[in-house]
Amino acid sequence: MIGFLIRRVIQSIIVILGVVFIVFLLGKLIPGGEAAAALGPRRSPAAVAHFNLVNGLDLPIYDQFWRYIWGLVSNLNLGYSFKNNEGVKELISQRLPKTLTLVGVSTVVALIVAIPLGILQVVRRYSVVDYSLTTASFLFYAMPPFFLGFLLILYFSFDAHLFPVSPPIGSTGTTIFTDPRAFVLPVITLSAITIASFSRYMRSSMMDALTQDYVRTARAKGASNNRVLYGHALRNALIPILTLIGLSLPAIASGALITETVFNYSGMGLLTVTAAINDDVPTVLGATLVITIFTVAGSLLADVLYAIADPRIRLGGST
Amino acid sequence: MTTHDEITPATGPDGPLDETLILPTGQVVTVPEGGESSSAGGMGRQILQVFVENRLAVIGLFVIVFFILFCFVGPAFYHTNQTNAEAALNATQNGRPSGSHLLGTDNTGFDLVGRLMFGGQASLIVGFASAAVATVIGVIYGAVAGYVGGWVDALMMRIVDVLLSVPVLFLLIALVTIYHASELLIILVIAFVSWLVPARLVRGETLSLRVREYVQAVRVMGGSNTRIVGRHIVPNAIGTIVVFATFQVADSILLLAALGFIGQGIPAPGTDWGTMLSDGVQSAALGYWWEIYPAGLCIVLVVIAFNFIGDALRDALEVRLQRR
Numbered sequence: 330m331i332g333f334l335i336r337r338v339i340q341s342i343i344v345i346l347g348v349v350f351i352v353f354l355l356g357k358l359i360p361g362g363e364a365a366a367a368l369g370p371r372r373s374p375a376a377v378a379h380f381n382l383v384n385g386l387d388l389p390i391y392d393q394f395w396r397y398i399w400g401l402v403s404n405l406n407l408g409y410s411f412k413n414n415e416g417v418k419e420l421i422s423q424r425l426p427k428t429l430t431l432v433g434v435s436t437v438v439a440l441i442v443a444i445p446l447g448i449l450q451v452v453r454r455y456s457v458v459d460y461s462l463t464t465a466s467f468l469f470y471a472m473p474p475f476f477l478g479f480l481l482i483l484y485f486s487f488d489a490h491l492f493p494v495s496p497p498i499g500s501t502g503t504t505i506f507t508d509p510r511a512f513v514l515p516v517i518t519l520s521a522i523t524i525a526s527f528s529r530y531m532r533s534s535m536m537d538a539l540t541q542d543y544v545r546t547a548r549a550k551g552a553s554n555n556r557v558l559y560g561h562a563l564r565n566a567l568i569p570i571l572t573l574i575g576l577s578l579p580a581i582a583s584g585a586l587i588t589e590t591v592f593n594y595s596g597m598g599l600l601t602v603t604a605a606i607n608d609d610v611p612t613v614l615g616a617t618l619v620i621t622i623f624t625v626a627g628s629l630l631a632d633v634l635y636a637i638a639d640p641r642i643r644l645g646g647s648t
Numbered sequence: 649m650t651t652h653d654e655i656t657p658a659t660g661p662d663g664p665l666d667e668t669l670i671l672p673t674g675q676v677v678t679v680p681e682g683g684e685s686s687s688a689g690g691m692g693r694q695i696l697q698v699f700v701e702n703r704l705a706v707i708g709l710f711v712i713v714f715f716i717l718f719c720f721v722g723p724a725f726y727h728t729n730q731t732n733a734e735a736a737l738n739a740t741q742n743g744r745p746s747g748s749h750l751l752g753t754d755n756t757g758f759d760l761v762g763r764l765m766f767g768g769q770a771s772l773i774v775g776f777a778s779a780a781v782a783t784v785i786g787v788i789y790g791a792v793a794g795y796v797g798g799w800v801d802a803l804m805m806r807i808v809d810v811l812l813s814v815p816v817l818f819l820l821i822a823l824v825t826i827y828h829a830s831e832l833l834i835i836l837v838i839a840f841v842s843w844l845v846p847a848r849l850v851r852g853e854t855l856s857l858r859v860r861e862y863v864q865a866v867r868v869m870g871g872s873n874t875r876i877v878g879r880h881i882v883p884n885a886i887g888t889i890v891v892f893a894t895f896q897v898a899d900s901i902l903l904l905a906a907l908g909f910i911g912q913g914i915p916a917p918g919t920d921w922g923t924m925l926s927d928g929v930q931s932a933a934l935g936y937w938w939e940i941y942p943a944g945l946c947i948v949l950v951v952i953a954f955n956f957i958g959d960a961l962r963d964a965l966e967v968r969l970q971r972r
Contacts, residue, residue: 340809347810352822359826471898471951473905473922476944479929487933582815587906601818602910605825613825617818625813 330636330643337636341629345622352618353397356408359610362386367411367611407615412607417615420600425619428596432585435516436574439523444570446524447531448563454536463532466525474584478518478591485514519588523581530573531566538562568639575631578624698964705960708953715950719768728762745938752938754924755931763924764942770920771947774835774904779896781839786846787889791877793847794854805851812844817906824912831914834907838900846892853885887965891958898954905947921947 356363363386364377381387385396400406407417450459469477485491493511538544539562547561586598593599597616604612636642699705745752752760793804811819823837857863858881866876882889901921907913908922919927921943928939 343806344810344813347806348814351810351814355822355826467952467955468948471902471948471955473902473909473925473944473947475906475909476925476940476947479925479932479940483932579813579815583817583906586815586817586821587909590910601821605821606911608825610822610825613818613822617814617822620818621814624815628813 333636333642334633337629337632341625344625348618348621348625349398349401350394352614353394356610356614357390357393363610407618408611410604410609410612410615412604412609413612417612420612421597421616421619424596424600425623427594428585428589428598428620429623431515431519431588431594431596432581434512435519435585436523436581438516439520439527440570440574442520443524443527444531444567446528447535448558450528450532451535451539451562452558459532462528466529469521469525472521474518474522474587475591477521478514478588481514481518482591515588515592515594518591519581519584522584523577526577527570527573531570534566534569535562538565541565568635571631571635571638575628575635578627578631579621582620582624695964699960702956702960702963704956708956708960711949711953712957715768715946715953716772719765719772722765723762726761726765728759752936754928754939755936760938760942763919764921764946767914767919767921767924767943768946770831770914770918771901771904771922772950774831774838774914774920775897775901775950777835778838778842778900778903779893781835782842782896782900783846783889783893785839786843786892787850787882787885789843790847790850790852791854791882791885794851795858795873795877795881797855797858801851805848808844808847811841816841816903820903820907821910821912824907829907829912829915831918834904834914838903841903842896842900846889846896849888849892850882850885853888854881857881857884887961891962891965894954894958894961898951898958901947901951901954 359365362377362381363384364380365372368376368380378387385393388396405418407421409415410417410420413420446462450462453459486493491510492514535558539557543565544557544561547557552560582598585596586601588594589596589598590602597620601613601616601620604610604616754760754763789804789808793801819841820837823840824834827833827837854877858876863876863880866880871880904913904920905922905925908920908924909926911923911926913923914920924943925940925947928936928943932940
């Protein structure tokens with residue numbers, strides 16, 4: 330298991346280095362260079378030269394990359410937002426906890442809903458319940474998440490006044506939950522797609538487990554149907570869900586971007602969208618980098634949990 | 649991304665077409681290995697039969713044909729102004745559905761049925777074109793990586809890992825912020841974030857196909873690498889490729905809708921279904937329901953239709969032998 334973990338950590342570090350390189354490269358690809366992005370369309374050549382000199386942009390590209398990485402590692406320097414006149418790090422630090430809360434809560438809710446749904450579909454397989462849940466998951470998968478968000482606001486906030494229209498305002502871990510009702514609709518929106526995919530996966534994973542030899546053995550030994558379902562099939566089907574969460578994190582982060590924008594919830598996604606509208610490339614790139622690092626770390630965590638949960642890895646060799 | 653996970657050849661047999669299968673009835677069926685091309689009419693007919701038997705797929709196909717006709721042929725019969733913003737502003741804004749405007753008008757005075765056709769053209773073109781570009785890039789990349797193998801393969805696949813770990817909408821937004829949006833650019837940018845999955849799939853197929861006897865036979869006979877990859881490996885992975893491409897059209901349409909929502913969709917005076925939907929939001933809050941539901945319904949129907957077809961193709965091309 331130690332070998333597995335070490336390999337997995339190294340792999341994650343390589344991926345993060347690759348992402349850093351890509352984000353760095355994207356910054357260089359701005360037509361006209363970073364000076365153009367910072368100084369605007371009416372820049373003078375002298376101002377551009379001065380900007381490049383001050384920011385080390387006249388150095389060779391490998392040198393710039395080295396300085397970029399060094400800045401990141403030594404004091405988390407993510408660049409400077411000229412549009413906001415503030416460091417990207419400062420912009421992000423207020424918003425990151427809000428996004429992490431939204432993503433965390435939604436993923437937990439999605440699991441709590443999706444796993445029983447998937448089990449229900451297996452217990453009642455090929456019945457009306459099964460087919461209608463499959464249809465529903467198709468529908469949620471096909472529905473743009475922002476459309477779902479609008480409909481929820483329209484019916485539950487404007488018409489029924491069940492939930493406030495305004496998003497949670499607090500930005501620290503404790504103040505964010507002062508009005509939990511404000512959280513309900515964003516969480517529903519973000520978890521809807523995840524529920525659709527998780528429950529479909531849960532269903533196929535359990536159906537697959539039911540065809541395995543150990544299930545036949547259990548049945549042959551006279552285990553009851555419930556014991557086969559919950560004791561054997563479910564336990565084996567639950568472990569891969571951990572991997573699925575890890576694999577789904579980038580998609581959930583994308584979903585969070587949309588959800589935050591719909592509900593005006595000031596997290597990383599809304600920051601990115603606003604920055605994109607304002608042509609604020611450094612903020613977009615910085616937010617992309619940070620959110621990706623967190624997704625990679627989240628996937629790593631999911632894999633570590635997988636290794637702990639699955640005795641074949643926990644007790645097995647270092648493969 | 650859910651639908652794609654299911655076509656990852658991780659758990660199933662790697663070679664899609666040439667396996668010895670034991671049917672549930674106990675029969676053993678040996679399928680001949682694929683040669684240069686599968687021109688056998690029987691197989692094609694069998695695939696078609698499985699596809700047609702799947703009612704959902706046939707419905708999906710009808711939905712898509714309907715929308716293609718509606719968006720591209722419709723404007724020839726239903727004449728509306730969709731380009732002159734000034735003339736539109738002089739017309740009724742937020743008009744209720746009526747005899748002259750079947751679905752009413754939007755907040756800038758454009759007729760909404762015409763707008764759906766006009767925006768649908770962009771959504772469908774972007775969907776098809778970006779899926780095609782992504783598939784071509786992914787197939788070439790994956791086939792080269794899998795065929796060459798060694799450190800080239802390792803390096804090429806690490807690049808895919810890195811790009812796949814970036815949440816797709818963030819990457820998409822970064823790209824459209826750097827290069828300002830036009831229809832062609834949106835196609836390329838969506839393709840750029842979508843070629844990774846087919847690259848992985850095709851690379852996996854290639855790894856298993858390149859050690860087959862018929863590939864070795866071609867090599868012994870002096871066939872070039874290009875010929876082996878182009879005429880023998882890629883055609884034998886065509887099932888996976890076609891299934892991916894079908895799902896990708898749906899995903900591309902959703903990605904374009906997301907871009908439209910954050911205001912980076914097809915730039916004005918053009919439009920797309922996602923942009924229409926998000927433009928209609930303020931109006932919908934005021935009770936002008938016709939400004940969001942038709943556009944939303946178009947997206948949902950087309951995306952579901954492509955998913956139905958993709959599912960049916962997956963059954964028809966990959967696991968059809970288990971049924972017979």
